[in-house]
Amino acid sequence: xxxxxxxxxxxxxxxxxxxxxxxxxxxxxxxxxxxxxxxxxxxxxxxxxxxxxxxxxxxxxxxxxxxxxxxxxxxxxxxxxxxxxxxxxxxxxxxxxxxxxxxxxxxxxxxxxxxxxxxxxxxxxxxxxx
Numbered sequence: 128x129x130x131x132x133x134x135x136x137x138x139x140x141x142x143x144x145x146x147x148x149x150x151x152x153x154x155x156x157x158x159x160x161x162x163x164x165x166x167x168x169x170x171x172x173x174x175x176x177x178x179x180x181x182x183x184x185x186x187x188x189x190x191x192x193x194x195x196x197x198x199x200x201x202x203x204x205x206x207x208x209x210x211x212x213x214x215x216x217x218x219x220x221x222x223x224x225x226x227x228x229x230x231x232x233x234x235x236x237x238x239x240x241x242x243x244x245x246x247x248x249x250x251x252x253x254x255x256x257x
Contacts, residue, residue, distance in 0.1 A: 134158040135244065136177035138168045138194065139210070140186045144233070148181065155241060165189035169197070176205055179228075179247035184211035184218065192222055199225075206247035210235060 135157050137148050145161040152159045160177070162168040165186060182191035189197070195207050209222050212233045219230050228250060229243035 133178040133248070134160055135179045135181060136160050136162065136168060136205075137181045138162045138165055138186070138191065139181075139183040140164060141183070144183070144210075148235075151237065151240070157244075165191070165194035165197075168194065172203070176203065178206070178251045179244055180205045180207045182207060182209055184209050184222075185213070192218070192225060192227075195222075195225055195227065206250040208240075208243045208247060 135152055137145055137152075137159055139145050139148075139161075140163055142163070145163070149159040149161060162171065165182075166189065180195075182194055184191040191207075191209050191211075195209075198205060206228045207226075208229045208231060209227050210231050210233055211218075214232060222230050228247045231239060231243060
């Protein structure tokens with residue numbers, strides 16, 4: 128179950144994916160904010176960070192993994208889920224090594240996505256109490 132003040136950021140260059148994920152998250156009580164690029168997300172970083180970040184792996188200019196790494200370099204740690212249409216073992220290993228919470232394949236299965244979000248929430252909750 129989502130916390131009242133929590134929100135999820137979704138970064139994907141495909142507007143249909145942003146719309147579908149926003150609607151899906153809304154059905155479980157999550158508020159989602161969407162961004163069409165990694166640059167737009169970075170430019171809009173608010174004081175209150177999202178509880179979870181869902182990022183498309185393959186985007187023009189900056190990949191999802193590059194966005195995650197750039198945030199870490201700035202000292203910003205947001206539990207992150209990578210979504211992709213293509214399975215590449217080497218990229219999956221790099222994502223896992225970078226601390227990505229989950230590496231999921233499109234089309235997303237609802238139960239798998241919500242399990243990954245729950246894992247991200249648990250990680251965010253641990254970080255707040257550390």
